[in-house]
Amino acid sequence: MDARLAVRARGVGKHFGDVIALDGVDLEVGPGRVHGLVGPNGAGKTTLLGLLLGLAVADRGALEILGTPVGRALTAPDGVAGFVDGPGLYPSLTARQNLAALGALRGGRGAGVGEALEQVGLTEVADDRVGGFSLGMRQRLGLAAALLSRPRLLVLDEPSNGLDPAGKRHVHGVLRRLASEGTAVVLSSHRMDDLEALCSEVTILHTGRVAFSGPLDELAARNDELDYRLLTSDPDRARRTAAGTTGVRLLPDDAAGRLVVRAGVPGLDALVARLVGDGVAVRELTPVVSPLEAALLTLTESRGAEAEAGAEAGAEGGVR
Numbered sequence: 001m002d003a004r005l006a007v008r009a010r011g012v013g014k015h016f017g018d019v020i021a022l023d024g025v026d027l028e029v030g031p032g033r034v035h036g037l038v039g040p041n042g043a044g045k046t047t048l049l050g051l052l053l054g055l056a057v058a059d060r061g062a063l064e065i066l067g068t069p070v071g072r073a074l075t076a077p078d079g080v081a082g083f084v085d086g087p088g089l090y091p092s093l094t095a096r097q098n099l100a101a102l103g104a105l106r107g108g109r110g111a112g113v114g115e116a117l118e119q120v121g122l123t124e125v126a127d128d129r130v131g132g133f134s135l136g137m138r139q140r141l142g143l144a145a146a147l148l149s150r151p152r153l154l155v156l157d158e159p160s161n162g163l164d165p166a167g168k169r170h171v172h173g174v175l176r177r178l179a180s181e182g183t184a185v186v187l188s189s190h191r192m193d194d195l196e197a198l199c200s201e202v203t204i205l206h207t208g209r210v211a212f213s214g215p216l217d218e219l220a221a222r223n224d225e226l227d228y229r230l231l232t233s234d235p236d237r238a239r240r241t242a243a244g245t246t247g248v249r250l251l252p253d254d255a256a257g258r259l260v261v262r263a264g265v266p267g268l269d270a271l272v273a274r275l276v277g278d279g280v281a282v283r284e285l286t287p288v289v290s291p292l293e294a295a296l297l298t299l300t301e302s303r304g305a306e307a308e309a310g311a312e313a314g315a316e317g318g319v320r
């Protein structure tokens with residue numbers, strides 16, 4: 001057992017009837033890390049987060065939370081807080097009353113309620129009823145509720161859902177500060193920009209299995225080629241130059257008529273050098289999708305193709 005880890009999962013499996021939600025999942029999250037869970041709908045992210053929160057138990061495998069093995073009983077492990085499927089709140093109570101009630105349920109005396117509200121940027125609406133809150137405000141209040149217990153492991157299912165830019169800034173700021181103080185954060189999101197801004201590591205789940213787990217840089221380095229949008233002072237000339245540069249493939253223009261090329265770093269370097277040498281100014285060169293999104297698409301599409309091939313082989317086998 002590695003006591004330094006906030007989460008250590010080995011071969012964790014969970015099924016619901018015939019549906020295999022998690023299949024041999026390994027996961028390690030150290031203290032002070034922000035770890036993102038990504039994957040297509042139904043990949044198993046919420047199920048895994050639910051296991052970390054003690055809302056469900058695994059069918060097989062071993063799970064340790066904050067150095068303590070999780071048993072078969074449904075109990076929230078000490079030092080863990082968070083929510084899945086949106087935070088549970090009382091709509092008829094105000095934000096402040098909600099936090100005070102939750103604090104009381106956990107044996108506290110309402111200490112830290114004002115501070116938690118302030119941290120998530122809800123001080124001004126602290127005395128408004130939660131029934132009138134937007135999705136983003138509920139999410140922020142859910143985070144404030146989790147902060148009350150000063151968790152060492154914070155587990156959040158799509159915490160950026162419904163957040164406006166100011167709300168997102170607050171939430172990102174809170175999560176970064178918690179991580180800098182040693183709290184481990186595990187969160188799921190379909191927003192690659194959020195994950196890239198926040199996470200040190202990611203785990204990509206696909207049909208309940210881990211397709212990748214590790215540092216974001218390592219994932220980005222796996223992309224041999226990416227698609228880039230290229231804005232120059234002379235689009236026609238840039239198009240001709242791109243078509244004639246080794247390691248660069250010209251793709252159809254994007255919806256706004258901008259040039260799109262597919263290239264690895266060496267091809268891209270050669271293209272930019274040639275353009276600048278020809279007196280063509282490069283005004284913008286940006287990946288069409290982020291490295292994380294590109295890796296996610298590649299991994300999940302190739303896994304999907306493998307699964308389909310396997311199913312076809314199985315079907316053929318059945319008629320023989």
Ligand SMILES: Nc1ncnc2c1ncn2[C@@H]1O[C@H](COP(=O)(O)OP(=O)(O)OP(=O)(O)O)[C@@H](O)[C@H]1O
Nearest residue numbers: 016019020021039040041042043044045046047048
């Ligand atoms: N309580 C349940 N009963 C039956 N099936 C369930 C239950 N919870 C999850 N599942 C199934 O388990 C699989 C994984 O679901 P899960 O909610 O963990 O995926 P997810 O990655 O969080 O998806 P999303 O991105 O859509 O939130 C899905 O096939 C889902 O239908």
